[in-house]
Structures are given as C-alpha cells and as structure tokens.
Amino acid sequence: MNSPQSRRQFLGRTGTAAALALAGPLILRGAESPGRLLRVAVMGVNGRGLAHIQGFLAQPDVEIAYVCDVDSRALAKAAKAVADRQGRAPQTISDFRHALDDRSVDVLAIAAPNHWHAPATILGCAAGKHVYVEKPGSHNPREAEWMVAAAAKHQRQVQMGNQRRSWTWVREAIAKVHAGEIGKVTFARTWYNNARPSIGRGQRTTVPEWLNYELWQGPAPERPFKDNVVHYNWHWLWHWGNGELGNNGIHALDVARWGLQVDHPKSVSCGGGRYQFDDDQETPDIYQTTYDFGTCGMSWESMSHHPYGFENAQFGIAFHGDKGVLIIAGNNYRILDPNGKERFKFEGKWNDSDHFGNFVRAIRDGEPLASPIADGQKSTQLCHLGNIAWRTGKTLQLDPETGELRKRSDAGGLWERDYRRGWRKQLAG
Numbered sequence: 001m002n003s004p005q006s007r008r009q010f011l012g013r014t015g016t017a018a019a020l021a022l023a024g025p026l027i028l029r030g031a032e033s034p035g036r037l038l039r040v041a042v043m044g045v046n047g048r049g050l051a052h053i054q055g056f057l058a059q060p061d062v063e064i065a066y067v068c069d070v071d072s073r074a075l076a077k078a079a080k081a082v083a084d085r086q087g088r089a090p091q092t093i094s095d096f097r098h099a100l101d102d103r104s105v106d107v108l109a110i111a112a113p114n115h116w117h118a119p120a121t122i123l124g125c126a127a128g129k130h131v132y133v134e135k136p137g138s139h140n141p142r143e144a145e146w147m148v149a150a151a152a153k154h155q156r157q158v159q160m161g162n163q164r165r166s167w168t169w170v171r172e173a174i175a176k177v178h179a180g181e182i183g184k185v186t187f188a189r190t191w192y193n194n195a196r197p198s199i200g201r202g203q204r205t206t207v208p209e210w211l212n213y214e215l216w217q218g219p220a221p222e223r224p225f226k227d228n229v230v231h232y233n234w235h236w237l238w239h240w241g242n243g244e245l246g247n248n249g250i251h252a253l254d255v256a257r258w259g260l261q262v263d264h265p266k267s268v269s270c271g272g273g274r275y276q277f278d279d280d281q282e283t284p285d286i287y288q289t290t291y292d293f294g295t296c297g298m299s300w301e302s303m304s305h306h307p308y309g310f311e312n313a314q315f316g317i318a319f320h321g322d323k324g325v326l327i328i329a330g331n332n333y334r335i336l337d338p339n340g341k342e343r344f345k346f347e348g349k350w351n352d353s354d355h356f357g358n359f360v361r362a363i364r365d366g367e368p369l370a371s372p373i374a375d376g377q378k379s380t381q382l383c384h385l386g387n388i389a390w391r392t393g394k395t396l397q398l399d400p401e402t403g404e405l406r407k408r409s410d411a412g413g414l415w416e417r418d419y420r421r422g423w424r425k426q427l428a429g
Contacts, residue, residue: 036364041066041099041129043120044112045078046231048134048161052109053078055356057085062360065105068096070212071231094212096120100127106363110134111161115220115240118143121373122427125154130363132356134161135254136246136380137373142416144377144384146427151373153429159359159369160376162254166355169348170255173326173333177259181335183323188260188298190252190317192244193309196285198277199233202226219423228280236281238391243283244302245383248315254371254379255317255328256298263378264403265291268396270389276305289386294400300386378403388414 038061042052045067056062067078067090075092083089091099096112099105100123108124110117110133118138124131131151137160138144151158164170177185207213207225216230217223220239234240235247257263272287285304291297307314316329324343325336335344361367381403389396392412398405405411419427 036061038062038106038360038363039065039104040107040109041068041096041102041105042078042109042111043068043096043099044110044116044134045069046071046074047111049074049109049111050078050081051352052111052132052356053082053085055352056107056109056360057082058353059357059360064090065102066091066093066096066099068093068099070094070216072210095215097123100124100129103128106130107132113216113234113240114242114246115139115234116218118147119219119423119427121147121158122150122429125150125156125158128154128156130157130359131373132159132161132359133373135250135376136242136383137161137376138380138384139240139242140415140417141381141384141388141411143427144380146429148374148377149429157359157362157369158373159355159362160371160373160380161355162251162371162376162379163352163355164251164255165258165370166358167348167351168354169333169346170328172346173328174255174259176335177319177321177326178261181324182319182321182326185260185319185321186296187320188256188296188317189310189320190249190256190298190300191302191309191315192248192252192300193303193307193314194244194248195307196304198279199228199236199281200279202228202280217420219419219427221418221420226280233280236283238282241283242383242387244285244304245283245287245289245300245386246380249289249300249302249386250380250383252315252317253298253300253382254376256300256319257379257382259317259319260293260296260298262293262296264293264400265382265385265398266294266400267292267398268382268385268389270386272302272390283387284390287386287390289382289389291382291386388412 040056042049053064064082069075079089079092108129108131110120117133121131121133204224205227213225268291270289272284274285276285288301290299311327311329313329319326324338327334331349332347334342337343358370362369385396388411394410396410
C-alpha cells in the first residue's frame, strides 16, 4: 500500500506476476499438490467466507490451506471452523498475497468487500490460481472488463458467486421458461426488500487493534477510519460498495437475464432516492431500475424500509409470458395461467455446495462452469449501469452488441475509479 514496507512487497509481487504472465499459463494445479487434492485459500472470513469454507469442505479431496483476513478475530474463528471440519488447522494470514506465492495453492476464494473483488481476482489469475469470487465480482465497469481479460489471458477457471445458477430447482424453472411453458416471454420483474437500520453518523476514531485498516482499504484511495463502515456498512458508500443493486440486485438480475436469454440492454434508467434516514448512507434506500433489450425488458426494485415484497417474498423474479407467469420467490417457483390460476408449484431449498461443487469439477474434470466470470460480469454490468444512471440522472443509451455506452461521457466519470498509486497499471495488465 502506501507505507514503504508494503509498497516494496507490492512491487515484488508485481514483478512475480509479470514473470508468470510472460512464461504463459501455469500447470492446471499447484506444483506441490498431490493427486486430486485441491488446496484453497479463502480471502475474507468475517461473514460470507465462512460459507466458502463450508462449501469447499463439502467437496471431496478439497483442503482449506489458508484463511486470510484483516480482522484477527475473524481469523481465529475461521481457523477453528476449518480445523474442526477437516481435522487440521489452516495457515492464518492477514495479507492474501502470501498465499498467492505458495505454488501448492490451487484456488483463491474471495469473500472480501466489493472493492477487492476484481483486484484480488486479477492477482490470483496472474499467480496461476483458479478463482471463486463473490458477487458482484467488480466495483465498477472497467474492473469487470479487466478481470474477464485476466481470466482469459491466464486460462484460469473463474466462477462468480451467483449460486442460483447451480441450484437444481432454479435451473429447472429457467429450463421451463426456455421451453416455452409460459409462451413468449417479454418481461422479467425482479425485487428485493429488507428492513435495514440506519448506519448513523460515523465518527473518526482510532483504528481497532484487531483491524489492519491499511490492508482493508487495499487498492482504494485512502480514507480516514470511521466507526460505522467496517464490516458491513461499506455496502452503502460508493467508495467501496455498490448499494443494494450490487448486493442483492445482482442475484435477481442475473436470473432474469438468464431466463430472457439476453446480454446487453439498449437503454437503462433508474429512479429513487434516500428517503428513510438522515445518515451517512450514500446509495439509495428505495430505487427502481429498468432495462430495455429491444425485444424484451426487465426491472429491479428495492425497498430498504420494510421486508414485505411482491408475492409476499423479500426476493423474487417473475417472468411474464403470453401464456402465463413463472414466479421464483423465496425458495420456490410457481407457474400461473393467464388468469392467475396456479398450474404448478415446486418447493426448493438453498444449497450453496452445488455451486462450489461445479467449480471444483470444472477445475478437475473440465465441467462447464455454471457462472464463468465473462458471463457473470454481464449481469454485474446491469448493476453498475443502474447505479450510474441513478448517480448521473441520465437514461443511458448503449450498443446492445458490445455493451458499450453510445456516449462514454454519459458515465460521468463513473466507468472506472481512482486507485492508490501503482494499482491501476497492475490491474489493467
């Protein structure tokens, strides 16, 4: 980062990554790993990373070799969870880049905040690691482009954590949409509601002794520590997060895009605002985004004031066809006829291990990824575009063949972000 010691470490690793790139793709797996064993380093274990640990250890012949976190309390908790499950403790490190230097590590799993998703993915690919990265996968549109390029350049398997792509019952529902069970589908409505509390007004204070705040900030330009950001409220601050669109909207919009079989919209608009609390939150607490694909459309709506949503579900996707409606709400899907009469209902369940299993089999056996990063980032771009439309107050016009803005100036400088010195060159390749 900016200190002399960490700056030297960064430059050293930059040289290592460049040498690896010049040498071409590494062997499929770490040079030290025996047989079919996959060794995983999990980055960010304060919350979602614990699910990564469970998901990977549910797969045969997978070992958690490292747990990495800037919070020493989370490291201790995660190390115990791993040791209890696999019978031996992982190495615990604050800086995930040390795990990238270990050639026996096959996989980097990223559950850190959004501003770390793309940078860590790019560094992981350059170091010869396969990568599982949580949604949304990137903090801004430019990073999405860079990480897709890095996965292709280094020929790595990179899976995004939009796990509904691997849920059997969701795959069944989407297959029915594609098979024409509700006729010609022209619109998908998506939503997410929650009762989120105020984040208050943060105070500048001393960084807690358990937190490496310098490393937590990583490639993002440095800001003073405030007591209402770490570990969750960064979601609602543009410097690090992407609001509810990048938090939960990505899950809904990804399923909608999958069902509609579309890639890039022609136009994107977004309305809403900050209505509930007078606090530090910068992202909207109520907003609606609409996407026009020419032959069909979709929308995403979110309210942070109350958990009640459409279909009496906090989360959902409804596909509207000329012969009925297919609704994925909560953990079930239903098919209604044109008069609203229920024709079919299936009760599903949450199963994270399916998505991790698909990723592991892709590495070992060449099974197609359920959500390769190039496809996953098409859905993430819908979130980025919605946020840009809201922040600029513009209806964005795009080339539906490429996903590029017709007028790049319409992005208002939000297509990419500023970085600490040295980071942009490293990430852009």
